[in-house]
Amino acid sequence: MDYSVLVPFLPRRTEQVLPFAALVEWTGAARLWQGQSLLMEPFQTFSALAGSGFRVPTGLGVTLMPLRHPFEAAHKVKTLAMATGEEVVAGFGPGAKTFQQSLLGAPYRSQLTAVREYMTVVRGLLSGDPVDFDGEYYTCHAGMGPAMSPPVHLGLGVLRPGMARLAGEVADVAITWLTPAAYVDGVVRPALREGASAAGRAVPRITAMVPVALERPDRDVSDFVLASNAAHMQAPHYIDMLGKAGIDFTESDSKSAARLMAESGAFVFGNLDQIVKQLDEYRDAGVDEIVLNLTGVCRLYGASAAMDDLKQILAAVGAEQEGLR
Numbered sequence: 001m002d003y004s005v006l007v008p009f010l011p012r013r014t015e016q017v018l019p020f021a022a023l024v025e026w027t028g029a030a031r032l033w034q035g036q037s038l039l040m041e042p043f044q045t046f047s048a049l050a051g052s053g054f055r056v057p058t059g060l061g062v063t064l065m066p067l068r069h070p071f072e073a074a075h076k077v078k079t080l081a082m083a084t085g086e087e088v089v090a091g092f093g094p095g096a097k098t099f100q101q102s103l104l105g106a107p108y109r110s111q112l113t114a115v116r117e118y119m120t121v122v123r124g125l126l127s128g129d130p131v132d133f134d135g136e137y138y139t140c141h142a143g144m145g146p147a148m149s150p151p152v153h154l155g156l157g158v159l160r161p162g163m164a165r166l167a168g169e170v171a172d173v174a175i176t177w178l179t180p181a182a183y184v185d186g187v188v189r190p191a192l193r194e195g196a197s198a199a200g201r202a203v204p205r206i207t208a209m210v211p212v213a214l215e216r217p218d219r220d221v222s223d224f225v226l227a228s229n230a231a232h233m234q235a236p237h238y239i240d241m242l243g244k245a246g247i248d249f250t251e252s253d254s255k256s257a258a259r260l261m262a263e264s265g266a267f268v269f270g271n272l273d274q275i276v277k278q279l280d281e282y283r284d285a286g287v288d289e290i291v292l293n294l295t296g297v298c299r300l301y302g303a304s305a306a307m308d309d310l311k312q313i314l315a316a317v318g319a320e321q322e323g324l325r
Contacts, residue, residue: 001282002290004033004292006209017045017049035061060155066100071142073122082149091156094115117136126144130143159238160187160244162191165198172205192204192206215269221258224300226296227296228267228293228299229261
């Protein structure tokens with residue numbers, strides 16, 4: 001199983017991200033990830049890093065479909081691979097219905113149909129062949145033409161079974177966020193297999209974005225959970241997913257809800273041995289890549305503290321993997 005790093009804040013300057021790119025380049029971390037930002041676009045941030053001398057594999061997890069037509073998405077992804085000279089995992093997702101409403105005037109009537117169309121057009125364009133597609137939500141009669149570049153792997157943000165089945169049909173990577181290992185094993189993986197079998201293709205890899213914090217004196221896990229995921233814990237699609245995972249905090253106060261998240265495995269917290277053990281549960285659940293998400297630590301204690309936790313966790317999991325060889 002690979003371990004990767006999430007940029008734990010929304011950058012305002014490229015220089016802020018350089019230490020995290022260096023961490024990927026100088027350790028066993030596989031990839032540098034960033035989620036959607038409405039400040040600096042991840043495509044430009046990663047290209048700027050390459051221009052600064054840090055050419056590392058990158059992951060976009062996930063960029064939101066309403067922001068751009070699939071032609072522009074494919075163009076940006078291809079450009080990023082060419083600019084960095086490294087492979088890219090390009091994750092896409094429809095975003096919340098309120099976000100769709102704000103940009104498109106109305107949410108997608110069918111989330112799955114919109115995603116299927118988007119991924120179909122992006123994959124077709126990245127193949128280098130002309131795309132001739134008329135869908136309910138997206139139309140494309142164009143091509144980008146062939147161009148040599150490192151590989152681009154298409155990812156899809158996955159929370160619930162329906163999207164997981166669709167990822168099995170159309171994606172190379174299923175990207176989860178805030179999903180406990182047991183939920184990945186019991187819900188996400190079977191749905192991925194079902195979708196892949198129906199489409200006659202290989203089962204996608206699983207990348208899990210895992211929020212984590214290292215236990216230290218005077219640190220309360222509930223503070224980290226809320227700093228990292230308070231907004232997610234109020235979003236209907238996350239509440240539904242967590243409910244399916246057996247985490248029901250609808251009648252709890254925020255602190256109690258946050259502790260329940262940690263106790264149920266949605267947030268990883270403890271000393272190094274405990275963290276390694278909890279991360280191993282994701283490997284046993286079939287996860288191929290864990291993205292270490294130190295957003296909570298960064299928001300409460302700053303980027304340097306997040307970097308310190310990352311270094312220690314990466315060293316610990318690296319030592320364990322050496323021992324398994």
